[in-house]
Amino acid sequence: MVQLRSKLTSSPEQRSIPELDGGAPLIGHLLDFQRDPVAMLSRGRRQLGELFQFRLGPRPFVLFSGPEAHDAYFSAPEDQLNAKAVYQFTVPIFGRGVAYDVAPQIMAEQLGFLYPALREAAMQRFARIMFEEVSLFADSLGEEGEFDLPAAMNELTVNIASRCLIGQEVRDQVDSGFADAYHDLQKGINTLGFFFPRLPTPAHRSRDRARRQVADIFGQVMAARRRSGTHHDDFMRSLMDASYSDGRALSDEEVTGILLTVLFAGQHTSAVLATWTGLELMRTPDYVERVRDESHAIYGESGLMSLEGLKQQVTIEHAVRECERLHPPLIMLIRKVLQPMPYGDYVVPAGTLAMVSPAVAHRLPELFADPDRFNPDRFAPPAREDKQHHYSLIGFGGGAHRCMGKHFAETQIQAIWTVLLDRFDFSLATGFPSPNYGSWVTGPQTPCRVRYRRRSQESAFR
Numbered sequence: 001m002v003q004l005r006s007k008l009t010s011s012p013e014q015r016s017i018p019e020l021d022g023g024a025p026l027i028g029h030l031l032d033f034q035r036d037p038v039a040m041l042s043r044g045r046r047q048l049g050e051l052f053q054f055r056l057g058p059r060p061f062v063l064f065s066g067p068e069a070h071d072a073y074f075s076a077p078e079d080q081l082n083a084k085a086v087y088q089f090t091v092p093i094f095g096r097g098v099a100y101d102v103a104p105q106i107m108a109e110q111l112g113f114l115y116p117a118l119r120e121a122a123m124q125r126f127a128r129i130m131f132e133e134v135s136l137f138a139d140s141l142g143e144e145g146e147f148d149l150p151a152a153m154n155e156l157t158v159n160i161a162s163r164c165l166i167g168q169e170v171r172d173q174v175d176s177g178f179a180d181a182y183h184d185l186q187k188g189i190n191t192l193g194f195f196f197p198r199l200p201t202p203a204h205r206s207r208d209r210a211r212r213q214v215a216d217i218f219g220q221v222m223a224a225r226r227r228s229g230t231h232h233d234d235f236m237r238s239l240m241d242a243s244y245s246d247g248r249a250l251s252d253e254e255v256t257g258i259l260l261t262v263l264f265a266g267q268h269t270s271a272v273l274a275t276w277t278g279l280e281l282m283r284t285p286d287y288v289e290r291v292r293d294e295s296h297a298i299y300g301e302s303g304l305m306s307l308e309g310l311k312q313q314v315t316i317e318h319a320v321r322e323c324e325r326l327h328p329p330l331i332m333l334i335r336k337v338l339q340p341m342p343y344g345d346y347v348v349p350a351g352t353l354a355m356v357s358p359a360v361a362h363r364l365p366e367l368f369a370d371p372d373r374f375n376p377d378r379f380a381p382p383a384r385e386d387k388q389h390h391y392s393l394i395g396f397g398g399g400a401h402r403c404m405g406k407h408f409a410e411t412q413i414q415a416i417w418t419v420l421l422d423r424f425d426f427s428l429a430t431g432f433p434s435p436n437y438g439s440w441v442t443g444p445q446t447p448c449r450v451r452y453r454r455r456s457q458e459s460a461f462r
């Protein structure tokens, strides 16, 4: 691993940050950005290097790209590069008093309550649940047919997340209200909401209604648990049992808000990465055979999926990592610069929006050989391309806000494709899609349908 030398010191000869050409009066680079943000940002990186500026409407942005710039970005303190100021659009969804509505140290304390529920023992149980949920889905399919891949991955990950993370009772209500309410809440994340989260549009009104419905569902589950005294190993219980460092217990409203924060951070992103993983595997049949051989070798005797088994499945692990690289669900992360930030010969002024882009970073040819090619073996020894530089692979973020659910998400996607490839042969029914940059989480353009045929070969699982 190459050690990074800090470029955070400002030199006496300060230079102005290079500006991307092609900006128009008033709108800046907005049109280019809307058309294809990754192409625009990659062009900037190629022409101008690790720091450059551009404008979206009146707002000035600076992209930090490359391992050293990422390191500076992720190491900056919250009072310099601030997430809360950018993620205000989440407050009507997550609720008051949690996440980006509170001071960063309180948000960290709130998320910290959840770490015990993601420990090894819990993950062992989750691996079984993941297997059961994917098996249920596989059993619901016929001998052969076609389905909408993003919709299927969405359904599966809602079922898995609600059962593992929120609580079995919420999983039981997925079809009777929860999925619809959650879907309406998701629609509350839109471009308008990013700038004006409280504007009384129809989408925002149904978002607020859905928020109340979800709070009711979670509230009833919490009340029933208190009445019956039943014990559950999940996030809801961790939060109901937790108290802040000043001794205060969490209110039901706070528990609901933190659960929604985690669900929003983790479910759709997982569904999208699972979709891309399936798509890439479907056009690489030789690699699929290696995945199948590996699962037969690992599970052939026991016939049972386990966390230990999933850890040994390096072939599928590398495929998921390669899809994180090629198709990161979050193509950019943003912070507001609250205090001027020196970097090399530059100072990024306060008021700027600072960005890193996993989608740009992951295709830098100096970090990844033949970067547009799907090649999971780049992560195997001896190449181990992701280990050559700290922060070359940043699909799960970094620093204080790094993803807390990385291991859960990777395990889940591995489990999904291990089971599905064991049971079915797949092919693309609608061709390989391009990315849809119109939504906050970058999935494929639709339609995105796949054909399946049940396999006659012996399964690795009982």
Ligand code: HEM
Binding pocket: 083, 111, 165, 261, 262, 263, 265, 266, 267, 269, 270, 273, 328, 329, 330, 333, 334, 394, 395, 396, 397, 398, 400, 401, 402, 403, 404, 405, 406, 408, 409, 410
């Ligand atoms: C493939 C799936 C996932 C991807 C690509 C992903 C990606 C990310 C990224 C890039 C960040 C950093 C955001 C930023 O710096 O602004 C993040 C944060 C976060 N993720 Fe994930 N995530 C995934 C799954 C999950 C899951 C399953 C969970 C929960 C179990 C989760 C919980 C969170 C939380 C709570 C944060 C916020 C941390 C903070 O701000 O302190 N994520 N995720």
